Amino acid sequence: MSALRVIAAMSGGVDSAVAAARAKEAGYEVIGVHLALSKNPQKYRSGAKGCCTIEDSHDARRAADRIGIPFYIWDMSDEFHKEVVENFLDEYKSGRTPNPCLRCNEKIKFAAVLDRAQAMGFDGVVTGHYAQMRKTEIDGVRFRAMYRAVDESKDQSYVLAVLNQRQLQGAYFPLGDTTKEMVREEAKRRGLAVAAKPDSHDICFVPSGDNAGWLRERLGSEVGEIVDTEGHHLGKHQGAYTYTVGQRRGLGITTPREDGKPRYVLKIEPKSNTVVVGEREELAINEIEGERAIWCGPRPVGHLRGSVQVRAHGKRIPCSYQVHTYGGEVGEVGGIGESADRITIISDEAIIGLAPGQAAVIYDGDRVVGSSTIAATR
Amino acid sequence: MSGLASGRIYFDHAATTAISPRALEVVAAEMAILGNPSSLHHDGRKVRDIVEGARERIAQRLGASPSEVIFTGSGTEANNGAIKGLFWFRTPRKVIISTPIEHHAVLDPIHWLVEHDGAILREVRVAGDGSIDIDHLEELVRSHRDEIALISLIHTNNELGTSITADELERIKSVIGDLPLHLDAVQSIGKVNFDFATSGATSAAISAHKIGGPLGVAVLILRRGIEITPLLHGGGQERDIRSGTLNAPGIVGFATAIEESVDELKERREKVSHLRQRLLKGAESAVPDLKVNGRGDAPGIVNITFPETENEASLLLFDARGISCSTGSACSQGLAQPSHVLLGIGLGEKEVNASLRFSLSHLNTDAEVDAFVGLLGDVIAGAKAAHHAKLPSLKAPS
Numbered sequence A: 001m002s003a004l005r006v007i008a009a010m011s012g013g014v015d016s017a018v019a020a021a022r023a024k025e026a027g028y029e030v031i032g033v034h035l036a037l038s039k040n041p042q043k044y045r046s047g048a049k050g051c052c053t054i055e056d057s058h059d060a061r062r063a064a065d066r067i068g069i070p071f072y073i074w075d076m077s078d079e080f081h082k083e084v085v086e087n088f089l090d091e092y093k094s095g096r097t098p099n100p101c102l103r104c105n106e107k108i109k110f111a112a113v114l115d116r117a118q119a120m121g122f123d124g125v126v127t128g129h130y131a132q133m134r135k136t137e138i139d140g141v142r143f144r145a146m147y148r149a150v151d152e153s154k155d156q157s158y159v160l161a162v163l164n165q166r167q168l169q170g171a172y173f174p175l176g177d178t179t180k181e182m183v184r185e186e187a188k189r190r191g192l193a194v195a196a197k198p199d200s201h202d203i204c205f206v207p208s209g210d211n212a213g214w215l216r217e218r219l220g221s222e223v224g225e226i227v228d229t230e231g232h233h234l235g236k237h238q239g240a241y242t243y244t245v246g247q248r249r250g251l252g253i254t255t256p257r258e259d260g261k262p263r264y265v266l267k268i269e270p271k272s273n274t275v276v277v278g279e280r281e282e283l284a285i286n287e288i289e290g291e292r293a294i295w296c297g298p299r300p301v302g303h304l305r306g307s308v309q310v311r312a313h314g315k316r317i318p319c320s321y322q323v324h325t326y327g328g329e330v331g332e333v334g335g336i337g338e339s340a341d342r343i344t345i346i347s348d349e350a351i352i353g354l355a356p357g358q359a360a361v362i363y364d365g366d367r368v369v370g371s372s373t374i375a376a377t378r
Numbered sequence B: 001m002s003g004l005a006s007g008r009i010y011f012d013h014a015a016t017t018a019i020s021p022r023a024l025e026v027v028a029a030e031m032a033i034l035g036n037p038s039s040l041h042h043d044g045r046k047v048r049d050i051v052e053g054a055r056e057r058i059a060q061r062l063g064a065s066p067s068e069v070i071f072t073g074s075g076t077e078a079n080n081g082a083i084k085g086l087f088w089f090r091t092p093r094k095v096i097i098s099t100p101i102e103h104h105a106v107l108d109p110i111h112w113l114v115e116h117d118g119a120i121l122r123e124v125r126v127a128g129d130g131s132i133d134i135d136h137l138e139e140l141v142r143s144h145r146d147e148i149a150l151i152s153l154i155h156t157n158n159e160l161g162t163s164i165t166a167d168e169l170e171r172i173k174s175v176i177g178d179l180p181l182h183l184d185a186v187q188s189i190g191k192v193n194f195d196f197a198t199s200g201a202t203s204a205a206i207s208a209h210k211i212g213g214p215l216g217v218a219v220l221i222l223r224r225g226i227e228i229t230p231l232l233h234g235g236g237q238e239r240d241i242r243s244g245t246l247n248a249p250g251i252v253g254f255a256t257a258i259e260e261s262v263d264e265l266k267e268r269r270e271k272v273s274h275l276r277q278r279l280l281k282g283a284e285s286a287v288p289d290l291k292v293n294g295r296g297d298a299p300g301i302v303n304i305t306f307p308e309t310e311n312e313a314s315l316l317l318f319d320a321r322g323i324s325c326s327t328g329s330a331c332s333q334g335l336a337q338p339s340h341v342l343l344g345i346g347l348g349e350k351e352v353n354a355s356l357r358f359s360l361s362h363l364n365t366d367a368e369v370d371a372f373v374g375l376l377g378d379v380i381a382g383a384k385a386a387h388h389a390k391l392p393s394l395k396a397p398s
Helices: A014-025 A054-067 A077-093 A100-119 A165-169 A180-189 A211-219 B021-031 B042-062 B075-089 B104-117 B134-147 B166-176 B248-263 B265-286 B311-320 B340-344 B366-388
Strands: A005-009 A029-036 A071-075 A124-126 A131-138 A141-148 A224-227 A233-237 A264-269 A274-278 A285-295 A304-309 A317-325 A342-351 A359-364 A367-377 B069-072 B095-098 B120-123 B148-154 B181-184 B203-207 B218-222 B291-293 B301-305 B355-359
Touching (some): A005 A014, A014 A029, A014 A054, A014 A124, A014 A180, A029 A054, A029 B311, A054 A071, A071 B311, A077 A100, A100 A124, A100 A165, A100 B366, A141 A165, A342 A359, B021 B248, B042 B069, B042 B218, B042 B248, B075 B104, B075 B181, B075 B203, B075 B218, B095 B104, B095 B134, B104 B120, B104 B148, B104 B181, B120 B134, B134 B166, B166 B181, B248 B265, B265 B301, B265 B366, B311 B355, B311 B366
Parallel strands (some): A005 A029, A224 A274, B095 B120, B095 B148
Antiparallel strands (some): A131 A141, A141 A367, A224 A233, A264 A274, A285 A342, A285 A367, A304 A317, A304 A359, A317 A342, A359 A367, B069 B218, B203 B218, B301 B355
């Protein structure tokens, strides 16, 4: 059998560099590709922000040279803008809280890039994500299942749970069995200059880290009301979309509650441009209504037990779940993208501050079952 | 020796080509010799004699006199020196006439002068094959005559292989009269006839590593008696126009390489023309919808548009199959920009991004061309598939 041929997506960071090096060492034929996600990459990085600066593409190139693999830059800026940045703006405009990293994995790295790689005769895409892939069999169905990473603090299965089985067939995560500390040591041992490069945390296209300011610049300011659950006027805001459900700080309310308790954002009503605030207890929910479900493996049938995670690096909470509306045909191992499936999740514990638009990811033990976008909570 | 022996096929000789074995020998030998050619003592004189001998040999092959040869560190420096130097010296004249298909080493200094020094760029129209519209040039010259600081034209286009022919040059001379003309001849030497004396040019840029000489040495030919404002100030080694200790080993290697390439011009051109024809014949049968760009005056430069492909995909696939070629586009800010040369001759952005440059030399062989043709169909099929990958996974079931 000839060696696997893979595209290694190289951001310029330490993780993707070591992932590419491991793939090469495993005997794969590896070609490094840096994705240019912006037409106007910043000339200089400020701190550890963003993943599309010139410095990052140079770092990625240098790492590829050291590893001894060819390196190219692919211009994905149009696709990224359309699928990720515009979607991010639209979601906020509709009063939801999107996660652009999930969106990028679903629509860019394991869609646009993977499709292109496979069309060119490659078997798949290697990334530096922390997650594990294993062949698994459930109820007689064999498939390539995704599991949480060994390094629980670095696990990225949450942001990968938007990948369907077809996408996962072409996904390679060589770092899932390793801790971040070991990856840095390995990078040093391999002579990769990115060994000590800081991790990136912010949204790559909001390099300032000022999400609200970035949104305001693009969506404009529109003064609206801040009210309590009875509709009493408490103050004004500059645009409901800059608020997030569960937010406590920076509400801009000058009159404190009589009982002195802090106020939290309960709801954002984009149509009337109103922000509703209230007590922390009012944020607690147990039931999640999810839409746009994506199954990493077989589509679950019946009333099942598992755990749910609602934020990247958030904790998993035991839950029951059931697909209650099946939308359209689904292949035997969920070989499609997003489905019209809707799902109900009942968590064993109350969840605080959950916003529509966030992803609810379901696990069976350490295996990722799939994800859905939160439409409503109760 | 090239290509097959190393397992790879090198079709990027316009980017840089192999150093000639004799040039390599003389560079290495000269590197071992102590002495700065500007020193007055014995050791200096010894190296100066070597450098000046090389200057005479280079001048002779270029149709220039030795005092017209000014050594620089790169073709880019020679072009910058001529353009900025002529512009500054001819203040207050502000108009620069040039084409939209110049190399960046010409385009960018002109744009810099426009942005920072009040220069006014007037572009001469070019035809679809990259040749200059001389009637338009005449029009521009007539309407700006007294304001013209210089005219800068690419003598052989690095992406298209289109050269200014001797007849065209005669017409250009009669149109521009005594106005300063700079020729970017970096891709001309050893590929087409070039004679500075009869060209009518005021200045020209030539680079060693494009013709089998070493990297890091080039020549600005500047007509005797012409003054320009220097870019670099210092020891004044080169007519006070270019300062910096002379790169004696590089200069000697340059002289050896230019002798070989000019003296063997006829044989090399015949071989490269034959390779070009063989390549195009094979390519057209493997990929019938391809389109060839440029006039092929320098036959080694073969620019091809492969419809329904992106060159970032086809270049990757060629590279993976052992073939080195080029997209011809500059890599600006880490992101490939569509070639301004192909846009400049009227190709649409899709066609530009579907184009590749294969640059051949006399070092290439029939066997390499045949091996390339053998792979071509496969590579282009892969690039077409990548182009048509329309994200099927994005669609929700309806």
